[in-house]
Amino acid sequence: xxxxxxxxxxxxxxxxxSSSPALVQGLQHxxxxxxxxxxxxxxxxxxxxxxxCEGRExxxxxxxxxSMGEYSxxxxxxxxxxxxxLMPRDEAEDMLDALEFPKDSAEECGAWRVGMEQLVRSGFxxxxxxxxxxxxxxxxxxxxxxxxAAAPEAARAIHxxxxxxxxxxxxxxxxxxxxxxxxxxxxxxxxxxLEGRDYIVGSGDVVEFRFNV
Numbered sequence: 001x002x003x004x005x006x007x008x009x010x011x012x013x014x015x016x017x018s019s020s021p022a023l024v025q026g027l028q029h030x031x032x033x034x035x036x037x038x039x040x041x042x043x044x045x046x047x048x049x050x051x052x053c054e055g056r057e058x059x060x061x062x063x064x065x066x067s068m069g070e071y072s073x074x075x076x077x078x079x080x081x082x083x084x085x086l087m088p089r090d091e092a093e094d095m096l097d098a099l100e101f102p103k104d105s106a107e108e109c110g111a112w113r114v115g116m117e118q119l120v121r122s123g124f125x126x127x128x129x130x131x132x133x134x135x136x137x138x139x140x141x142x143x144x145x146x147x148x149a150a151a152p153e154a155a156r157a158i159h160x161x162x163x164x165x166x167x168x169x170x171x172x173x174x175x176x177x178x179x180x181x182x183x184x185x186x187x188x189x190x191x192x193x194l195e196g197r198d199y200i201v202g203s204g205d206v207v208e209f210r211f212n213v
Contacts, residue, residue, distance in 0.1 A: 038071035130203035165213035
């Protein structure tokens with residue numbers, strides 16, 4: 001409780017002066033909890049979850065002290081999602097129909113996702129991170145980078161030599177690769193483009209870096 005009280009007291013000051021380069025630089029090495037993004041997860045019952053899916057969740061904001069400042073929020077019903085996770089997709093849809101959840105809104109607020117997935121996605125957003133992909137013949141995997149990172153910085157997430165010897169990047173979108181079946185098929189369909197060192201790597205990009213060391 002003491003730690004929470006201190007956080008509530010200090011956080012508004014940090015947010016108010018977050019545009020000051022001197023303050024930001026001075027606080028970076030301290031790793032202060034009050035300087036970090038805040039994400040709050042509400043685990044609610046079926047009735048409150050239905051209200052949230054209808055876009056009427058403003059009353060939940062009253063549960064958070066105003067002194068906590070700006071924050072991101074995730075609304076889940078762990079009990080409901082644990083039941084849905086054990087069901088085939090069609091049965092899960094029937095259950096939501098029986099509970100009269102609005103489907104379109106439920107998709108947006110995470111009813112179709114496992115709560116942990118929704119929480120991870122929101123955590124990435126709050127921290128200013130996202131992922132890009134590499135897809136070779138033997139494996140495909142994701143890499144976490146800072147949102148706004150240019151191609152050489154993204155290449156460094158794989159290996160520092162790629163950043164040092166960066167030439168260009170071959171970029172496709174993951175949706176095109178999944179639809180066509182492979183990066184090679186995406187190339188044949190004209191879905192792959194060449195980008196230089198100023199290219200900002202986006203979420204969902206599938207990238208092959210060309211480099212020479």
